[in-house]
Amino acid sequence: MNFNRVVIKVGSALVAPDAKGCSGKYLLAIARFITQCHQAGKEVILVSSGSVAAGRKLIQHGSPVPSIPTKQAMAAVGQMQMMANWQRFFDVPCSQLLITHGDLKDRQRYINIKNTLRILLENHVIPVVNENDTVATDELKVGDNDNLAALVALVSEADRLLILSDVDGVFDKDPRSHSDARMLPEISDITPQIYAMAGGTKNHIATGGMQTKIQAAEKAVENGIDTYIVNGSKSEVFDRLFRGENPGTHFIARQGASRARKHWLKHTLKSDGQLLVDPGAVKAVSEKGASLLPSGILTVKGEFVAGASLEIVNQDNGEVIAKGICQYSHRDLQQIKGQKSDQIYNLLGFCPSKVVIHRDDMVVLVKTGDNKG
Ligand code: GLU
Numbered sequence: 001m002n003f004n005r006v007v008i009k010v011g012s013a014l015v016a017p018d019a020k021g022c023s024g025k026y027l028l029a030i031a032r033f034i035t036q037c038h039q040a041g042k043e044v045i046l047v048s049s050g051s052v053a054a055g056r057k058l059i060q061h062g063s064p065v066p067s068i069p070t071k072q073a074m075a076a077v078g079q080m081q082m083m084a085n086w087q088r089f090f091d092v093p094c095s096q097l098l099i100t101h102g103d104l105k106d107r108q109r110y111i112n113i114k115n116t117l118r119i120l121l122e123n124h125v126i127p128v129v130n131e132n133d134t135v136a137t138d139e140l141k142v143g144d145n146d147n148l149a150a151l152v153a154l155v156s157e158a159d160r161l162l163i164l165s166d167v168d169g170v171f172d173k174d175p176r177s178h179s180d181a182r183m184l185p186e187i188s189d190i191t192p193q194i195y196a197m198a199g200g201t202k203n204h205i206a207t208g209g210m211q212t213k214i215q216a217a218e219k220a221v222e223n224g225i226d227t228y229i230v231n232g233s234k235s236e237v238f239d240r241l242f243r244g245e246n247p248g249t250h251f252i253a254r255q256g257a258s259r260a261r262k263h264w265l266k267h268t269l270k271s272d273g274q275l276l277v278d279p280g281a282v283k284a285v286s287e288k289g290a291s292l293l294p295s296g297i298l299t300v301k302g303e304f305v306a307g308a309s310l311e312i313v314n315q316d317n318g319e320v321i322a323k324g325i326c327q328y329s330h331r332d333l334q335q336i337k338g339q340k341s342d343q344i345y346n347l348l349g350f351c352p353s354k355v356v357i358h359r360d361d362m363v364v365l366v367k368t369g370d371n372k373g
Helices: 027-039 051-058 068-087 101-105 107-122 145-155 192-197 210-222 235-242 257-268 279-288 330-336 341-348
Strands: 005-010 043-048 094-099 126-131 160-165 226-231 249-251 273-277 297-301 309-314 320-326 357-364
Touching (some): 005 145, 027 043, 027 068, 027 235, 043 068, 043 107, 051 068, 068 094, 068 126, 094 107, 101 145, 107 126, 126 145, 145 160, 160 210, 192 210, 210 226, 210 249, 257 320, 257 357, 273 279, 273 320, 279 309, 279 320, 279 357, 297 330, 330 341
Parallel strands (some): 005 043, 005 160, 043 126, 094 126, 160 226, 273 309
Antiparallel strands (some): 226 249, 273 297, 320 357
């Protein structure tokens, strides 16, 4: 398994199959695979659907297509059942993250989600993500968990996205109506024809279909994340994945995508402010490729929220040495600049991060020494 951090999306049809509420029928094999990943030193984030499907039996509804408030009530009760169902398969703790598209679009919340995921993984807790169905309105929704999983893969900087479904992969025709349909093992270019091959969902429990899975794959591969659509209802699929084989459709990650992210950071993202830093910080950032700590910051210029894009400037000569996404607002930085990281909590009453700009969120513009930036 040549990945370090994987986002695994599990569809409703696997969590709550046969319209009978939550079940362990398919989760046992999935949980076993996740445990094997952990034993091999891999990090796993789950994006689990199934709250509406799991809650369906528990909320009265007269119609096969329940109203939105009825579905939201189903999600509220089903989410608990779904989380309890996952937890019983693991010795390590599971954690619940309910997010909406609105949260991912907001810089401050985006960085909060990123930090929370990082800390959960550092503590060997399994993050289980779902859309916050009870509050999300259409405008704020991602709408389906395939696309949500791709966004979670981006925010968590995963290097693999695994979409578990109840079909084997992407076919050139609908395999339910064409006996000669052929599965495509590899897709390197997501063209309109690929979308055309994928019809909508036929499963009344699931929200997405092959279309949303391909959209998710497109988002991920553009950002350098290899994506697989595989059949999560077959336990042998996990043995094959574990052996490093491809049991479904592999969407090949675009080469140079991490360079593209740095390019975006460097050229496209507008700066919201500047941090003027001392010679020690200049050396750490431009020579060693280190994160920026509060201790090296002398002056904060501009007004911005956490998640803003900032320039790091050498105070001595005014040169912009790097650019990056900041963990703190300008107000917070005014209080912690020049201070040691272990003072952040005492000064602010919170400490989401010991660094001001993490090296992963930074592009170095002026390099000295052998730093790889
Ligand atoms: N968030 C929905 C649920 O938990 C599922 C959305 C989807 O299946 O894509 O029921």
